[in-house]
Amino acid sequence: MKTNIRAITLAVSDLERSLRFYRDGLGLFSPGIIGTEFVRDEQHPGGSVAMFTLDNGLILSLYSRTDLAMDAGIALDRVAGSPISLGFFADSRADVDHILQQAVQAGGAIVRPPVIRPWGIYAGYFADPDGHLWEAMYFLNGIPE
Structure with missing residues (x-):
């Protein structure tokens, strides 16, 4: 299977x-x-x-x-709502910022502004108009295999 x-x-x-x-x-x-x-x-x-x-x-x-x-x-x-989050993998920190800006301009909302997390990602969260939670993230040391 x-x-x-x-x-x-x-x-x-x-x-x-x-x-x-x-x-x-x-x-x-x-x-x-x-x-x-x-x-x-x-x-x-x-x-x-x-x-x-x-x-x-x-x-x-x-x-x-x-x-x-x-x-x-x-x-x-x-x-209804968002019991999960979905993820955008970005190619740079600037791309994370851009995705979040696009989401807001399109009618979404920033849930958490981007920050560097202790485990090596730069990420922030946004919600679409129905509240579905998305994380835009950039792996500072490359995407893990």
Whole structure:
């Protein structure tokens, strides 16, 4: 069995707003919202989704909170907030600062300004408009193997 994580789906309250945040604000490539022909009804979730294929092949998907909860068969409150953080690996300290600035300009919020951590990274946190927590980080001694 292969153990590859190839997709991460974020539950969002406003798909258009989140698409603008990640595509127009952070510069991630997406063809836009697809699957709009699959409309939610009483028994089936809708299919509208925005996808971003990242440089390493990972797919970041944005999906309506309501549709994700319905698709997974769970309560809506289970797909809110941010019990995890996701990470951007940056090529320099300046890139970390730039990512955080982009996030704010796109409608996100700085959660923790960047600092040098004792374990050798320069990093700061931001939240997207739905509160998903992201860490932008630069490894001062190179990315660990």
